[in-house]
Amino acid sequence: DAKTTQPNSMESNEEEPVHLPCNHSTISGTDYIHWYRQLPSQGPEYVIHGLTSNVNNRMASLAIAEDRKSSTLILHRATLRDAAVYYCILMSYSGAGSYQLTFGKGTKLSVIP
Amino acid sequence: DSGVTQTPKHLITATGQRVTLRCSPRSGDLSVYWYQQSLDQGLQFLIQYYNGEERAKGNILERFSAQQFPDLHSELNLSSLELGDSALYFCASSVGISGTDTQYFGPGTRLTVL
Numbered sequence: 654d655a656k657t658t659q660p661n662s663m664e665s666n667e668e669e670p671v672h673l674p675c676n677h678s679t680i681s682g683t684d685y686i687h688w689y690r691q692l693p694s695q696g697p698e699y700v701i702h703g704l705t706s707n708v709n710n711r712m713a714s715l716a717i718a719e720d721r722k723s724s725t726l727i728l729h730r731a732t733l734r735d736a737a738v739y740y741c742i743l744m745s746y747s748g749a750g751s752y753q754l755t756f757g758k759g760t761k762l763s764v765i766p
Numbered sequence: 767d768s769g770v771t772q773t774p775k776h777l778i779t780a781t782g783q784r785v786t787l788r789c790s791p792r793s794g795d796l797s798v799y800w801y802q803q804s805l806d807q808g809l810q811f812l813i814q815y816y817n818g819e820e821r822a823k824g825n826i827l828e829r830f831s832a833q834q835f836p837d838l839h840s841e842l843n844l845s846s847l848e849l850g851d852s853a854l855y856f857c858a859s860s861v862g863i864s865g866t867d868t869q870y871f872g873p874g875t876r877l878t879v880l
Contacts, residue, residue, distance in 0.1 A: 698871065699870070753811060
């Protein structure tokens with residue numbers, strides 16, 4: 654079962670910042686917060702991940718609340734190519750030294766030209 | 767291009783049949799994952815292999831089985847197919863099994879059961 658809550662959909666104007674929220678109130682100390690996105694007709698694509706501290710990479714920034722019960726994916730300037738379903742996922746320890754991704758419904762981001 | 771290849775791209779078959787989906791991971795990746803994506807269930811984790819051994823199982827039906835071969839490619843076998851098995855099947859690979867490992871997804875195999 655998905656352990657994250659995201660809005661079903663969001664809209665953004667092109668070249669404006671986008672803040673995609675995610676709640677994960679039952680997160681455990683060993684869970685990593687991962688974000689993936691799925692463009693139409695493609696497989697999911699890694700965006701960013703973090704544990705406790707905020708993270709930046711060339712695609713996005715991840716802001717993690719101090720209590721880790723929520724996080725926000727930030728796209729600094731949305732482009733039409735960023736239109737996708739964005740999944741906030743807790744990478745949880747599944748035993749045997751392994752971690753598992755559990756996908757929820759995600760947020761469908763529409764970018765308006 | 768993620769570096770993960772899946773064959774075939776499309777597969778159309780009839781109920782009761784058996785099919786095999788193939789996945790080649792990125793060079794150097796030891797871990798392979800299988801996922802099913804249907805309209806009503808979203809992306810569901812099925813099973814994970816690491817260096818030839820099964821490591822984690824998700825919502826995989828007993829009619830489905832998988833294996834990872836010594837050359838690290840993996841196959842997902844689906845038998846006694848039902849209409850509800852129609853879905854996109856994704857394979858992903860990662861270097862290891864750490865919580866920080868990125869999973870790289872293939873383009874998927876679209877299975878249609880008639």
